[in-house]
Amino acid sequence: MRTPFLVRLYRALGPRWAAALGVFAALALVLVPWLHLAVPRDHPLHLSDHFVTLGGKILCYAIVAVAMDLVWGYAGILSLGYGLFFALGGYAFGMYLMRQIGRDGSYQSDLPDFMVFLDWKELPWYWTGSDSFLWACFLVLAVPALIAFVFGFFAFRSRIKGVYFSIITQAMTFAAMLLFFRNETGFGGNNGFTDFKRILGYPIWAPQTRVALFAASALMLIAALVLARYLVASKFGRVLAAVRDAESRVMFLGYHPLWYKLFIWTCSAMLCAVAGALYVPQVGIINPSEMSPANSIEIAIWVAVGGRGTLAGAVLGAVIVNLAKSWFTVAFPEYWLFFLGLLFIVVTLYLPEGLVGLGRRLASPFAKGGREGDFAGAASAADSGEILPGPPFAKEGVGVEGERA
Numbered sequence: 001m002r003t004p005f006l007v008r009l010y011r012a013l014g015p016r017w018a019a020a021l022g023v024f025a026a027l028a029l030v031l032v033p034w035l036h037l038a039v040p041r042d043h044p045l046h047l048s049d050h051f052v053t054l055g056g057k058i059l060c061y062a063i064v065a066v067a068m069d070l071v072w073g074y075a076g077i078l079s080l081g082y083g084l085f086f087a088l089g090g091y092a093f094g095m096y097l098m099r100q101i102g103r104d105g106s107y108q109s110d111l112p113d114f115m116v117f118l119d120w121k122e123l124p125w126y127w128t129g130s131d132s133f134l135w136a137c138f139l140v141l142a143v144p145a146l147i148a149f150v151f152g153f154f155a156f157r158s159r160i161k162g163v164y165f166s167i168i169t170q171a172m173t174f175a176a177m178l179l180f181f182r183n184e185t186g187f188g189g190n191n192g193f194t195d196f197k198r199i200l201g202y203p204i205w206a207p208q209t210r211v212a213l214f215a216a217s218a219l220m221l222i223a224a225l226v227l228a229r230y231l232v233a234s235k236f237g238r239v240l241a242a243v244r245d246a247e248s249r250v251m252f253l254g255y256h257p258l259w260y261k262l263f264i265w266t267c268s269a270m271l272c273a274v275a276g277a278l279y280v281p282q283v284g285i286i287n288p289s290e291m292s293p294a295n296s297i298e299i300a301i302w303v304a305v306g307g308r309g310t311l312a313g314a315v316l317g318a319v320i321v322n323l324a325k326s327w328f329t330v331a332f333p334e335y336w337l338f339f340l341g342l343l344f345i346v347v348t349l350y351l352p353e354g355l356v357g358l359g360r361r362l363a364s365p366f367a368k369g370g371r372e373g374d375f376a377g378a379a380s381a382a383d384s385g386e387i388l389p390g391p392p393f394a395k396e397g398v399g400v401e402g403e404r405a
Contacts, residue, residue, distance in 0.1 A: 012233040013226065021222055028059075028218035033211045049207070052214050053282055058322045059217035060279040065302045065318035066224045066311060067271035072300065073309035074232050075264050076244030077161070081169030082272050083296040084176050085144040089273025090286040091180075092143055094193035095127060096136035097204070097281060101197045113195070114188045124186040133200060140277045141270050148269035152262045170293050177291035192287025199281055210282070217278045221315070224271050228311050231264070240264060301344050307354030316355055 010018060032055070036047040064086055071077045098112045107116040111123065129135040151172065155165060183189035202209045231237050242250050243257045250257055280286045289295075298321075306317025321343070328336040351358055 009226070009230055012230045017229060021225065025218070025222060029215050032214060036211055037207055049210065052210050054326060056214040056217045056282040057279060058319055059214070059221050060275040060282070061302070061322050062315045062318040063217075063221050063224050063275035064272050064299055065306070065314040066221070066228055067268035067275070068299050069303050069308065069311060069314035070228055070231070070264055071268045072303060073314070074237065074244065075240050075261055077261060077265065078166045078300065079169045080166045080293065080296045080300065081173040082299050083291045083293070084173040085148065085269040085272035086276040086279070087286065087288070087290040088144045088147070089140045089276030090280040090290060091187060091193070092139035092273070093136050093277035094280050094286045095130040096133060097196040097199060098193050099131040100199065101195065104197050105195070114191065115186070118183055127186065140273050144269045144273035145266050148266045149262065152265040156258045156261045156265075170296065173291050173296055174293055177288045180288040180291065188287065190287065192285060193280070194285040196281060196284055204281055204284075213278065213282050217282070220274060220278060225311055225315070232311070236260070298340070301340065305343060305347050305354055307356030310354070310356045313354050313356035320355070
């Protein structure tokens with residue numbers, strides 16, 4: 001009899017992952033809303049508007065880091081173009097938010113203010129349906145998925161990999177940024193979209209709306225982690241890791257790496273876009289600078305700092321680096337980029353497995369020795385979402401579970 005999906009999902013997560021996600025859900029969905037809405041503003045335990053907004057923004061970044069780790073950590077594909085998918089999701093949802101302003105804008109027109117300023121007479125055809133929330137959600141997923149699928153199909157079919165793939169993804173992002181900077185494209189040019197008023201009819205800066213967006217970001221991060229953990233713990237994930245470590249041998253065994261890489265690449269692009277859609281109403285602006293190559297490089301740094309190939313490490317890296325950025329850009333704004341570059345150099349030279357790897361090495365002397373310790377380490381790696389060191393056939397020449405996917 002086939003095992004129910006929820007049982008297989010729990011087995012893929014493992015007890016520690018399930019417990020950790022449960023604690024996080026309780027904190028994000030119960031404790032934070034209560035401390036922000038129910039606790040008086042003059043109480044020392046009250047969470048300020050700034051904290052909730054910053055927390056929601058970092059949660060969105062964590063989703064992007066998970067998406068990046070799926071492709072880089074588990075498939076060995078380093079993309080420097082994730083800023084494009086993040087921004088596309090933000091622009092797709094930003095169109096809806098701009099339409100929700102209605103006549104409350106500066107020009108009191110049915111058109112967005114920037115279109116009135118540029119003397120546009122009507123909405124462009126690609127803005128059709130942008131006043132619908134469901135259509136906006138569809139665009140958030142469909143547009144990045146289509147671009148990622150088409151780009152990835154031709155790139156992976158041509159077997160472009162390594163630094164060459166990184167360069168062309170960065171070039172694609174830079175070209176898109178230049179396109180969106182132009183006023184005639186109908187996306188606000190240099191200023192982008194801002195001055196949002198409502199979402200689903202609710203004031204966008206109301207405390208209840210702010211908490212709802214924070215909770216939505218937390219739920220999306222949980223969903224992204226569950227999906228990612230399920231994928232990497234399945235046979236698909238083992239084949240994907242095999243493609244990363246020995247693509248030619250995987251092809252010799254009868255697998256077609258193109259479709260594995262294309263699937264995970266497209267899924268990760270959609271995750272990035274959803275994060276961008278949640279990010280925009282919380283920060284109140286989206287402009288072409290989100291597509292800058294520097295932003296995409298910074299995403300890779302998050303994953304490298306936390307620990308590439310570990311889902312928990314990707315989230316940890318995104319949280320730590322962005323908290324440091326929030327402090328540095330206020331205290332020492334002129335030194336932030338120097339600190340970020342130094343951090344990346346130190347991690348690359350001395351912490352190749354990131355902070356998660358450092359923690360594992362520090363804890364290893366306390367682990368039991370011998371064969372029992374080896375099995376304990378393997379179980380720990382499975383629970384943390386880590387890739388075990390290479391697929392079985394990479395060293396022994398055997399197939400992936402002895403059958404085709």
